[in-house]
Amino acid sequence: MPETAAGEARGWRTIDELGALVGAYCWLEHRIFEVTGAWATGPIDEGAELRVWLAAISRRHGVLVGRWAECLPMRAGIEPAALVTVPAEPKELAGAFEQLEMTEPGVGVSALVETVLPWVGGVYECHLAAAIPVAEASIMEVLVEARREGLAEIRGGRALLGRSPRAGTPSRHLAEVFKRSFTPERVTPAARPG
Numbered sequence: 001m002p003e004t005a006a007g008e009a010r011g012w013r014t015i016d017e018l019g020a021l022v023g024a025y026c027w028l029e030h031r032i033f034e035v036t037g038a039w040a041t042g043p044i045d046e047g048a049e050l051r052v053w054l055a056a057i058s059r060r061h062g063v064l065v066g067r068w069a070e071c072l073p074m075r076a077g078i079e080p081a082a083l084v085t086v087p088a089e090p091k092e093l094a095g096a097f098e099q100l101e102m103t104e105p106g107v108g109v110s111a112l113v114e115t116v117l118p119w120v121g122g123v124y125e126c127h128l129a130a131a132i133p134v135a136e137a138s139i140m141e142v143l144v145e146a147r148r149e150g151l152a153e154i155r156g157g158r159a160l161l162g163r164s165p166r167a168g169t170p171s172r173h174l175a176e177v178f179k180r181s182f183t184p185e186r187v188t189p190a191a192r193p194g
Contacts, residue, residue: 012132019073021127022139023083026068028120030084031097033061036112039105050105053160057112057153067142106164113157121150 013021040054072083086094100108100116124143131140 012135015073018136018139019078019083022068022071022073023085024087026065026072026084027086029061029064029068032112032116032120033058033065035097035101035108036061038101039108042105044105047164050109050160050164053156054105054109057157060149060153064142064146067145071139071142109157110161113154113161117150117154117157121147121154124150 036054037058040051040058044051044054069084072081100111103111124147128140128143128147131143133140
């Protein structure tokens with residue numbers, strides 16, 4: 001019986017499935033790290049508080065990249081770094097991050113706090129709900145930590161945006177891109193079909 005069919009029969013993910021998920025999480029966290037880091041070090045009209053918040057967010061997501069990299073499976077003939085790739089679905093995800101990165105920070109932070117971070121938290125929550133502790137304990141540990149800290153980031157970001165008179169809202173086009181890209185029903189790489 002092939003490994004994938006055996007995993008499905010037992011109800012848990014195979015090492016290849018886990019490798020693909022963790023690799024996608026590494027890619028995702030790395031993109032958040034890059035985007036928020038670029039905003040933190042670039043020109044910001046909104047003030048020092050936003051710059052400090054962005055630098056902290058960037059650092060945290062950079063740490064998460066490392067935590068996910070530690071969870072990548074080690075197998076003969078497979079380089080773990082080769083598993084770190086953009087998820088196959090949704091196809092717009094890489095482009096959505098490119099658009100987000102080119103957005104002015106005050107507007108981009110709104111998209112990050114109201115769309116991106118809640119979506120990431122939803123993906124992690126979905127994976128947690130379907131995880132089997134005996135096979136995914138180390139992954140579950142990172143998921144729990146990432147989810148908890150992500151909720152704190154969202155609260156902090158919303159408070160920051162509420163105090164900022166210059167905070168913007170994403171353009172209608174950018175909002176639509178993220179709406180399509182971050183729809184929870186479409187982006188559930190950790191969910192098993194019912």
